[in-house]
Amino acid sequence: MRRARRAAWLVLLTLCAAQAQVGAAFELRELAPGVFMHSGRQEETSRDNLGDIANLALVVGTRCAAVIDSGGSAAVGRAFVAAVRRTTPLPVCVLVNTHAHPDHVLGNAAFVEAWPGLRIVGHARLPAALAARGPAYLHALQRDLGALADGSRIVAPTETVERETVVDLGGRRLALRAWATAHTDCDLTVHDDASGTLFTGDLLFVERIPALDGSLPGWLAALAELRALKPRHVLPGHGPADPGWPAELDKEADYLNLLAREVDAAIAAGRGLGETLDASAPPSRWKLAEHYHRRNITAAFAELEWAR
Numbered sequence: 001m002r003r004a005r006r007a008a009w010l011v012l013l014t015l016c017a018a019q020a021q022v023g024a025a026f027e028l029r030e031l032a033p034g035v036f037m038h039s040g041r042q043e044e045t046s047r048d049n050l051g052d053i054a055n056l057a058l059v060v061g062t063r064c065a066a067v068i069d070s071g072g073s074a075a076v077g078r079a080f081v082a083a084v085r086r087t088t089p090l091p092v093c094v095l096v097n098t099h100a101h102p103d104h105v106l107g108n109a110a111f112v113e114a115w116p117g118l119r120i121v122g123h124a125r126l127p128a129a130l131a132a133r134g135p136a137y138l139h140a141l142q143r144d145l146g147a148l149a150d151g152s153r154i155v156a157p158t159e160t161v162e163r164e165t166v167v168d169l170g171g172r173r174l175a176l177r178a179w180a181t182a183h184t185d186c187d188l189t190v191h192d193d194a195s196g197t198l199f200t201g202d203l204l205f206v207e208r209i210p211a212l213d214g215s216l217p218g219w220l221a222a223l224a225e226l227r228a229l230k231p232r233h234v235l236p237g238h239g240p241a242d243p244g245w246p247a248e249l250d251k252e253a254d255y256l257n258l259l260a261r262e263v264d265a266a267i268a269a270g271r272g273l274g275e276t277l278d279a280s281a282p283p284s285r286w287k288l289a290e291h292y293h294r295r296n297i298t299a300a301f302a303e304l305e306w307a308r
């Protein structure tokens with residue numbers, strides 16, 4: 001009994017230590033007037049980072065504020081909520097989810113608890129993606145974080161965007177754009193007109209290898225469209241803010257084109273997926289390439305094989 005109680009205390013202490021660590025480490029930096037960003041770590045989700053691996057943002061208007069992505073667990077979401085409260089006395093009235101991936105949406109619960117009734121906005125296909133993938137995302141989070149995943153749950157959007165919409169924060173308008181299938185089938189970008197800041201979500205990865213979960217030709221087409229934009233500031237889904245533009249888009253396109261060429265050649269030569277995987281080396285210039293390059297080959301193979 002005493003041992004059980006001691007074990008329970010130890011779990012609690014570990015939980016508190018990990019939460020305190022994320023809370024203390026959770027920084028918001030002002031990227032432009034009224035635009036604050038948080039840099040996610042360029043890592044896989046772990047007990048050490050609690051899923052704090054994607055870039056997140058806060059945009060403050062005169063009436064209320066918007067948050068763009070909520071982090072990879074309720075713990076990260078709670079740390080983000082606390083950081084928002086340190087930054088502005090205004091309530092968060094809108095939470096935008098740039099797509100369905102867990103590192104961008106699993107902190108949603110913390111925002112609903114802090115500001116009940118806030119609008120949660122995503123791509124028209126986001127609800128279906130969350131319904132299909134959500135249970136697996138939560139299962140993986142519980143596997144990776146154990147009790148540190150507590151409180152994390154799937155929170156669906158309250159409204160969706162078919163093509164474009166504008167969100168008014170008072171004196172500040174955010175233009176939301178839903179994209180055709182690219183990184184995923186539910187990518188949404190946000191443009192803050194006041195500061196000229198573009199939040200690309202995972203349409204742009206910087207330093208970290210792009211992860212293909214939508215359409216390879218679709219993603220290349222989206223990059224070509226993004227290239228025509230002239231934002232003053234850029235926050236990618238992963239990697240440093242204000243990266244070279246359009247240089248970083250081009251680096252990503254180079255990688256996706258390389259993927260397309262390799263997979264196309266393999267299919268044309270009648271090679272199978274296994275053989276193609278064995279022949280392809282993870283490109284060394286990207287972080288986490290060893291985790292995602294093979295997955296990208298697999299996704300590209302499945303898509304391009306049917307396109308022949």
Ligand SMILES: [Zn+2]
Pocket residue numbers: 099101183202
């Ligand atoms: Zn993603």
